[in-house]
Amino acid sequence: MPKKYLILFSLLCVTSLAFAQDEQARWSKWETEADTLMNHEQYAPAIEFYTKIINESKLKEKTDFKVLYKRAVCYYRTEELEKSLTDLNRFIPEFPENPKPRILRALVYRQKGDSENQLLDLQKAIELRGPIPELLRWRGTLLSEKGEFQLAKKDLLTVATLIDDAEIETNLGLVYYSLGKSDSSLLRLNKAIVLDVNYPNSYLYAGTFCLQDENYELALKYLNLALRVDPNNNAALFYRGVSLVELNKTDEGCRCLRKAFAAGEDEAADYLKEFCFDVFK
Numbered sequence: 158m159p160k161k162y163l164i165l166f167s168l169l170c171v172t173s174l175a176f177a178q179d180e181q182a183r184w185s186k187w188e189t190e191a192d193t194l195m196n197h198e199q200y201a202p203a204i205e206f207y208t209k210i211i212n213e214s215k216l217k218e219k220t221d222f223k224v225l226y227k228r229a230v231c232y233y234r235t236e237e238l239e240k241s242l243t244d245l246n247r248f249i250p251e252f253p254e255n256p257k258p259r260i261l262r263a264l265v266y267r268q269k270g271d272s273e274n275q276l277l278d279l280q281k282a283i284e285l286r287g288p289i290p291e292l293l294r295w296r297g298t299l300l301s302e303k304g305e306f307q308l309a310k311k312d313l314l315t316v317a318t319l320i321d322d323a324e325i326e327t328n329l330g331l332v333y334y335s336l337g338k339s340d341s342s343l344l345r346l347n348k349a350i351v352l353d354v355n356y357p358n359s360y361l362y363a364g365t366f367c368l369q370d371e372n373y374e375l376a377l378k379y380l381n382l383a384l385r386v387d388p389n390n391n392a393a394l395f396y397r398g399v400s401l402v403e404l405n406k407t408d409e410g411c412r413c414l415r416k417a418f419a420a421g422e423d424e425a426a427d428y429l430k431e432f433c434f435d436v437f438k
Contacts, residue, residue, distance in 0.1 A: 184210045188224060200231040207231065222251050226258055233265055241265050256285040260292070272303060290316045298328055306335045323353035327362060334366050342366055350382075357387040365396055368403075376400045391420040398425065402432040 191206035207228040214221040225248050232241035245262045252258065259282040266275035279296045286292070297312030310332045317325050326349035334342035343366070349359035360383035367376035377400040383393035395417035401410030411433035418425035 180213070184214060188227075191224070191227065195227065195231055198234070200234045204228055204231045204235070216247075219251060222248055226261075229258070229261060233261060233268075236268070238265050238268055242269075254285060256282040259285065263295075272299060275299060276303075288315060290319050294325060301328060301332055301335075304335075306332050310336070321352055323349040323356040323359060326352060327356065327359045330359070330362055330366075334362075339366065339370055355386055357383055357390055357393070360386060361390065361393050361396075364393065364400075368396055368400055371403075373400045373403045377404065391417050391422050394420070395422040395425050399428055402428060407432055 187206045187210050191203040191210075194200070194203035194206070207224045210221070210224045211228065214224075216222055216225065225244050229241045229244035229248065232238070232244065242262065242265050245258050245265065249255075249258050249262065259278045263275045263278035263282065266272075266278065276296065276299055279292060279299065283289070283292050283296065293312045293316045297309045297316065300306075300309035300312065310329070313325055313329050313332060316322075317329060326345045330342045330346035330349065333339075333345060343363060346359050346363040346366075349356060350363075353359075360379045364376045364379035364383060367373075367379060377397065380393050380397040380400060383390055384397065387393070394413050398410045398413030398417055401407070401413060404410075411429070414425045414429050414433060418429060
């Protein structure tokens with residue numbers, strides 16, 4: 158190549174390098190502005206800056222993908238779930254060993270009501286990050302909702318050895334009862350009550366489980382406590398009414414059932430028809 162062309166080529170390379178440096182400086186400035194906006198919960202304008210970076214960079218370099226993840230966070234915060242999911246589906250294959258986008262995608266799936274994909278991402282995040290209590294609690298609760306009670310028990314028991322928490326103990330009570338272990342269930346629910354006397358679900362679960370086991374006197378004690386903690390707990394009011402009529406305290410039971418039915422507890426209708434004959438006259 159003639160010398161004059163070598164000089165021209167070198168000048169072009171220098172110009173291209175300078176242009177690239179100008180681009181990087183501009184993108185860096187936009188990213189800083191977007192990060193500041195996101196930290197101040199101004200997600201819509203932050204998305205605009207991140208989108209400009211993505212459009213200009215075309216995500217040619219792996220380092221460019223960090224703004225894609227940040228935009229996914231903003232989309233999640235603005236409840237634009239499909240857009241957040243699209244960004245995460247592009248980001249995760251580039252960084253498959255990073256647990257944070259897996260957790261975010263699981264949150265998106267939770268908002269969308271997709272338990273299967275939510276569980277897959279949670280399991281992968283736990284593999285990558287280890288048995289963090291909050292992730293185990295989440296997975297255990299999800300497994301319980303899916304009816305996989307043995308697996309749920311394993312996760313929730315692990316969390317219970319690490320932290321004292323009324324909600325965890327209450328969920329364990331539900332799991333044990335679902336596994337046919339009523340005594341273990343009540344032990345867990347009583348522990349939940351000791352940990353937090355103002356947590357209503359522990360009383361409600363204990364009351365309904367005793368009711369199902371036809372232990373009406375004990376059911377009534379728990380349900381009375383549930384209503385003392387939360388007088389507007391219509392489910393507790395309904396089950397209290399059922400307990401009372403089963404104990405032949407029909408007048409008081411029917412009053413509870415009427416109130417529960419009026420508050421939207423449709424299940425009370427059958428009991429009203431059976432025990433409170435005049436309610437539909």
